[in-house]
Amino acid sequence: MGQGVSKIGDKIIFIPKTLPGEEGLCEVLQSKKGVEFAKLSSIELPSPDRVRAECPHFEDCPSCHYLHTSYANELLHKKNAIQKELRPITIQGEIEVIPADTRFDYRNRIQLHYDLNEEKIGYIDVKNKRINEVPHCLLPQKIIQEKVKSLYQNKFKGFPQKRETGHIEIYVNSKTNRVETAFNKAYAHAGFTQVNFEMNEKALSLIHSYVAPKINKTSLVIDLFGGKGNLSRAFSTSNTYVVDKYHPKYIPKNDIQKFINLDIFKKKSHKNLAKQVGGECDVLLIDPPRSGFKNIKLFTDVLKPKVIVYMSCKTSTMVRDLLSIDNEYHFHKAHLLDFFPATYHYESLIFANFK
Ligand SMILES: C[S@@+](CC[C@H](N)C(=O)[O-])C[C@H]1O[C@@H](n2cnc3c(N)ncnc32)[C@H](O)[C@@H]1O
Incomplete structure (x- = not known):
């Protein structure tokens, strides 16, 4: 792709x-x-x-894939790609493409790798493990771009000298709106967060417009792979459970959602969850990592959701999972949400309801 x-x-x-x-x-x-x-x-x-790429690093950089053509053409290629991937499942209606308002300046966090011996900082190319220097990368928000420039100007000032290679995360603290950095930490920004604030808002409003008319104050909503509760935070029901395999320090304080710490891939986790939430649910939100949710059917069999909202950053694993429940569910709307302009990545979002 x-x-x-x-x-x-x-x-x-x-x-x-x-x-x-x-x-x-x-x-x-x-x-x-x-x-x-x-x-x-x-x-x-x-x-x-x-077209001429707007970024000076495009030719050698592993991060962007589409800057040699217009954004409109990029979206066409992405639409063709999702159409092909969704072929194995039957979906009613056209795929809706939801573009980003801006092709650049969108990432609220980036990770750069460094090598003190080679005196390099940049994106790592997973194919050859080489570091590509990107002082003028256009993908992060402007305030991160400024920080990146200063990192290159003051190369290695403040870097941990004990470790010759490692990574630095540069991110916008959503509470203070300031740029912060962290060295060699898995989740420097306190647990998973979506990288594109603007597209996240579009996804939330789409999900909300679909789910809100189908629930009331007591409806049972389960937000699987829910992280800090992003996708279900705006629901009006007081019966929302967010399920994730947290590090305990990332569990947010919140009066509306209830948080369950669970390894969803573990044997019998479906039974464990059903016991904790009290049985069948109205809405099941699913937003797994790229590997998908192979054991989805075990969960839908016990939770019997009337509505499923499945969001995924890897359409092929989502399709594999949905095929395992296509006897019980109609898939009636698919969206391509362009969370990652200029790259070949995007989020797929599918709504389904019990037949
Ligand atoms: C794509 S993120 C989605 C997070 C959230 N829905 C959001 O919008 O911010 C995937 C989430 O799956 C969680 N996760 C990964 N493996 C898991 C597992 N085995 N059991 C439970 N949660 C897991 C991660 O902690 C992460 O929060």
Whole structure:
């Protein structure tokens, strides 16, 4: 996804940052079981959809995938991608694409890797583990961009000298609206938070408009993989349970939602949860990590939700999970929420109801 494909004989070559119909030269970087991974060297016949990337790091940076074309075209490619991925399940109606208002300046946190020996700070390329320097990265919010620039200007000032390699998280503290940094911590910003505030608001309002008419003050809502309760915070029912595998210090204080600390992937966790919430529920919100929610059916069998809202950053695992409950549920609306403009990532959101 998000990359060009070429063919020489039977061999398939993936070439990122190219567009359909383009001709040019590439350098093969890696071969694996009849598939090659290459890097574009030069373009001889550019697509009419090609534009000059606004970011000076685009060619070498592993983080962005679409800056060689317009945002409108990026969204078209993303829509094609989600359409293909959703094919195995039957969904009523068109897929609704919800774009971001801005293609840049949106991330409220980023993670940079550093290597004191190599004197480098930047994004890590997972393919070759190399650090790509990105002093002018446009994805984070402007106040983070300023902090990144100052990190490069004062290279390694204040970095822990005991550890030669590590990572630094740069994030906006949502309470103070100030930029903070943390070295070598898993969740520096106190538990999981969505990286794009503006798109998160759009997702919340969409979910709210769907769920609110279906619940009342006593409806039972379960927010699975709920983190700090983001997706269900605005519901009016006093019977909302947020379920997550927390580190205890991340459990928020909150009078409306009840928090349950549970490993959802653990054997019998469905029975454990059903006991704690008292049985069948009205609405089940699901927002798992990229690996998805393989044991979804165990939960829907005991909780019998009338409505399911499934949000996912990896459509293929979501489709796998929904296929396991498609005898019992109608999937009647799918959305692509563009939480991650300029990259090939997005959030998929599907509403379902009991047949
Ligand atoms: C994509 S985040 C969603 C968080 C939340 N819905 C939000 O909007 O902020 C996935 C969440 O799944 C949680 N998680 C990961 N593995 C888990 C497990 N085995 N059991 C319970 N929660 C888990 C993580 O702690 C994280 O909060």
